[in-house]
Each structure stands twice: as C-alpha cells, then as structure tokens.
Amino acid sequence: MDGFNLFLIALHVIGGVAAFGNRASANTKHRAVPFYNRRHSYYNNKQYLDLAAIQTGSYQLLRARSEGEWAPRTNAEAILGLTLANKRWYQKDNAATYISIKAMEVEILAQITVDKRFKDKKWAEGKLAQYVTALQLICQNPSKFYRNNLLRPLAGHLKLSEPTFRNNRFALSWIVIALCNNNKPIGNSSLAILTDHPGEYKFGVDEASMILMATTCLKELEAKTAAEEFIVNEMKVNMSQYNEFTKGLVVQALTAAKTEKVDDIIDMLRSDLRQAILSTTLLELPGAASHVLPALAKKSFLDASKVVCPSEAEILPSKEAPKIIVGIQVVDDLIRNKTNSWNVTTTQESDLYTTLQILAKKSKRFRFKSTQTSFGRSINSINGIEQDIGNKMFWRIEDRKGTPLSTGLSRTKPKDGDSFTLRLTKF
Known part of the structure; x- marks a missing residue:
C-alpha cells in the first residue's frame, strides 16, 4: 500500500473513531464500548489502524444489537469478538456490555429448562462450544454455570454428533477447542476424526484453520503441520478469492499456531480486514465479529484458556503496615x-x-x-x-x-x- 493510500485510510479511520461515541449516544441509552488508551495507539501506523478498526467494528456490532438485528444464538459469537479484541470491554458497571452478557446467559438458561443435555443439533454441533468459550472469556466458570456443568453436555456432543462430525470437522474443532481450553479430554474416536487425512479439508481453508487451532491446543504435531502448510499455500496463491470471514479465521489460526515466516501474509490479510470494516457494515454480524475482531487484536479462540480471572490471579502478600x-x-x-x-x-x-x-x-x-x-x-x-x-x-x-x-x-x-x-x- 503506497503512502498516499495509507494516509487516506488513516483519515477514514480517524473520522470513524471520532464519530464512534457520538453515534453510540444517538442510537443507544447506554455508554459506548470503552476506548483503548490513545497514547498507545500511535506506536505505529498499523497498530493505530488496527485499534481504530476494532473500535469502529465494535460500534457497528453493538449498534446492530440495539436495533434488534442479532439473530438467535449469536450472542456468544459477538462476545467472543468483543472480548478477545478488547479485554476491558466487559465491565459490570457498563449497562451496554452487561446487557449483552445477560442476554447470553438467558439463552443458555432457556435451553437448560427444556433440555439439559443440549441435544438439539443447533446446540450440539458446535454452538454450545461457542457459549462455553464466551463464558470463559468473561471469567464465568462453565462447569458451574448457575449450578450447571456445561462441559458435561459439551463432551457428550462428541458422541451424539459423531456422524455429523465425520463430514464436518469445522464443527468438531469448535468442541475440541472449548474442551481443550478447559483441560478436558476429547477421546480417541474424536481425535482420530480430527486428525484423519492430514492435508485434506472438505470445507477448505475455513476447516483447516479451525483444525489448526484445535491441533495446536492438543499439540498434535503432524496434523498441525499439515494444516499450516495447506493454509499458507492457499493464501500465497488464492488470497484474493476469500472473504473476510475466512481471512479473519486464517489470521487467528496462524497467530495461535505461531507459524513462522508468514508475517507478510498476516499483514496483507489484516489490511484487507481493516478496509472491509471501514467500507462496509460487515461487523454488524456477530459471526463476522468473532472471526475478524480477534484477528485484528492478534488473538484467537485459544486465548480463552489464558484469561486470568480475579479469583485465579496470584495474590501477592501484602506488606503489613508499620x-x-x-x-x-x-x-x-x-x-x-x-x-x-x-x-x-x-x-x-x-x-x-x-x-x-x-x-x-x-x-x-x-x-x-x-x-x-x-x-x-x-x-x-x-x-x-x-x-x-x-x-x-x-x-x-x-x-x-x-x-x-x-x-x-x-x-x-x-x-x-x-x-x-x-x-x-x-x-
């Protein structure tokens, strides 16, 4: 990208960020999403543009929620994107963020009242895994969710949905990631399906990206390496053919796997994601947010296991007052x-x-x-x-x-x- 185009994009982003607070106050009664500290935004142009795009995209997402445009069972995807992109997003004293969390809890509790095992395929084929991961990101223990252990039905989905997972390893990867993030085993049968035919992916780069994150978490080296090679080769040859959903997932996967010698690929993908946020309303979709916002923040779904919650934080011994x-x-x-x-x-x-x-x-x-x-x-x-x-x-x-x-x-x-x-x- 030449200097003049970068300057134009910067102006576009600055305008979007400046209008963020004004538009939010005009469209909702709640406080806007907390801003990043701008003193850190000027570290370099890329970092500033990433942070500004995250803020603009977060505004688009929450505006869509206030206008009732989120589809059922998408709260977790929205929270995944918002929380991974900005760990300070969730604040109990902020009505806008608190309402989003409560909406997610209500969805889970409503399903529990009719089926504690979450046997409905809308939940059993990866959806519950997203909700478990979102809960983990906001320091709610999914094994003690209102006295319900959500990890138990999640592990049950490995057997319940096994026929589906043999043809859809994208969905299987979601459950593997959620269980792995919580240090739970997945069993030999599920592992065999996940790592079968390394280098072959029915759903292409999207499936390979999810498998890469899952095998990175499980430390399955052969399957991890095959997925990396497939993704990198595709991006080198066919990057322009993929949409922002896929590009965000690719950045997350390569970042999580710490793949070497792909900085140029990641930079180009992140540039495409920034421009998409600024020129479209892509981030009004929670699914897009869960793929794109973490990628811009150099995070992935695996980072749910790295959240340090207050009760788990190391408590330093206090010095007794004289x-x-x-x-x-x-x-x-x-x-x-x-x-x-x-x-x-x-x-x-x-x-x-x-x-x-x-x-x-x-x-x-x-x-x-x-x-x-x-x-x-x-x-x-x-x-x-x-x-x-x-x-x-x-x-x-x-x-x-x-x-x-x-x-x-x-x-x-x-x-x-x-x-x-x-x-x-x-x-």
Whole structure:
C-alpha cells in the first residue's frame, strides 16, 4: 500500500473513531464500548489502524444489537469478538456490555429448562462450544454455570454428533477447542476424526484453520503441520478469492499456531480486514465479529484458556503496615472523678476512631459510642456516661498539649508516640 493510500485510510479511520461515541449516544441509552488508551495507539501506523478498526467494528456490532438485528444464538459469537479484541470491554458497571452478557446467559438458561443435555443439533454441533468459550472469556466458570456443568453436555456432543462430525470437522474443532481450553479430554474416536487425512479439508481453508487451532491446543504435531502448510499455500496463491470471514479465521489460526515466516501474509490479510470494516457494515454480524475482531487484536479462540480471572490471579502478600503506639487517657472530673490511661498498639494508617475500637476490644475498662456528624465522627458516651447537651456537658478530645481537636475521630491520624485525652467537660 503506497503512502498516499495509507494516509487516506488513516483519515477514514480517524473520522470513524471520532464519530464512534457520538453515534453510540444517538442510537443507544447506554455508554459506548470503552476506548483503548490513545497514547498507545500511535506506536505505529498499523497498530493505530488496527485499534481504530476494532473500535469502529465494535460500534457497528453493538449498534446492530440495539436495533434488534442479532439473530438467535449469536450472542456468544459477538462476545467472543468483543472480548478477545478488547479485554476491558466487559465491565459490570457498563449497562451496554452487561446487557449483552445477560442476554447470553438467558439463552443458555432457556435451553437448560427444556433440555439439559443440549441435544438439539443447533446446540450440539458446535454452538454450545461457542457459549462455553464466551463464558470463559468473561471469567464465568462453565462447569458451574448457575449450578450447571456445561462441559458435561459439551463432551457428550462428541458422541451424539459423531456422524455429523465425520463430514464436518469445522464443527468438531469448535468442541475440541472449548474442551481443550478447559483441560478436558476429547477421546480417541474424536481425535482420530480430527486428525484423519492430514492435508485434506472438505470445507477448505475455513476447516483447516479451525483444525489448526484445535491441533495446536492438543499439540498434535503432524496434523498441525499439515494444516499450516495447506493454509499458507492457499493464501500465497488464492488470497484474493476469500472473504473476510475466512481471512479473519486464517489470521487467528496462524497467530495461535505461531507459524513462522508468514508475517507478510498476516499483514496483507489484516489490511484487507481493516478496509472491509471501514467500507462496509460487515461487523454488524456477530459471526463476522468473532472471526475478524480477534484477528485484528492478534488473538484467537485459544486465548480463552489464558484469561486470568480475579479469583485465579496470584495474590501477592501484602506488606503489613508499620506498628505505632498511641496513648489514650480518659478524664472524668465531673461525675466519677476518675482517670484511666492506656497505650494502644495500632497501625500507621489507622485513624483515631479505629484506635479507640482496638482499645475497646482489648480493655474491659473502656467502651464508647460515637455518631457520624458533618464534622466527622464524634463521641456520644464513654463507659456509660453520655454527653448531655441540655446541661452543657460533653466529651472533648484533646491532643497531648491539651488543645481540642478540630477534626473528628475518623479524620484524625495519630502518629507514633501521640497521646490523646478524652475529657468530660462543660461548655
């Protein structure tokens, strides 16, 4: 692509991205998909164009959803594309993304109510595998989906749909990928079908791409190598004959397999995908989104197994805050004529309210009640003696110099060696 054409495409993309937020607010009541940080977008022209195309395509997809144009059982494909393209897409506090997730859940739950085994061929020939993968991408455990183990019927599909899979290894590959991503076995019979006749693919490049991802996950070297060679040779000779669905799948497969010496092929395919997004409404189709958006983000369906969820993330041991000692004195010269003193061990970041709570837990001779006010938390009573505003009696908090505090308990941060006096007094 010459420099002038690249410049024109860049202008087109910039215009599309700038209009993204405006169009979204005009077509939906929800917030738009979160943008990528643009400071990182200028790393180079290709990266900027990829990110801009992803944003434009994501807008097209969600606009189609808001206009009711998604077909039944396509929520998972849309979420696959959106989530693989932008791991920050799904946010629970974003109504636009949250609604998409809930729609996907409802589809699954609706099917469970009529058939827990998902025997309907619309689900049993790869569709459930897409939903399992989408759930995995948003950190929902498919084996514990509302107390249902979706991996069980998915594994059952290998036998249930075996006659179909002998003629349709594209669909079989989807189930293999979903099970492999969850570290589940597929069995010898399914493996034999998947790896049979390496280099021969009834459905051409599309089937070869799915088999390449499946065998990459399974580490089946012979079948993986044969699929790679078939795809690369086809792209070298007949790339222009394939549509964007296929091109996206090819990029995903070659990326997942880490195929060597194909950077030029991947660059050309990704360029075609960018231009298709900018010149058509291709990404209004969830199926297209699941193929194209991950390809532009250098991701594949296999990346569902690499998602690090909060519960699984390594929790680093927190450094314990330094300890400090604070002196607390209670002085009652009005009713009981008593004075009590304590040294309280607390942490450096604790406020005075927390310090008093620690003291109340450790000493039977100290208890207190407090109230939140506009000036902060203040003391109501100590050791059963309540303030009496009518009689002008209250508990005053003083620092070590006897100066009344200007802030409440929760806004006062003691330092090591500080001391405070809680004095029953009159005003």
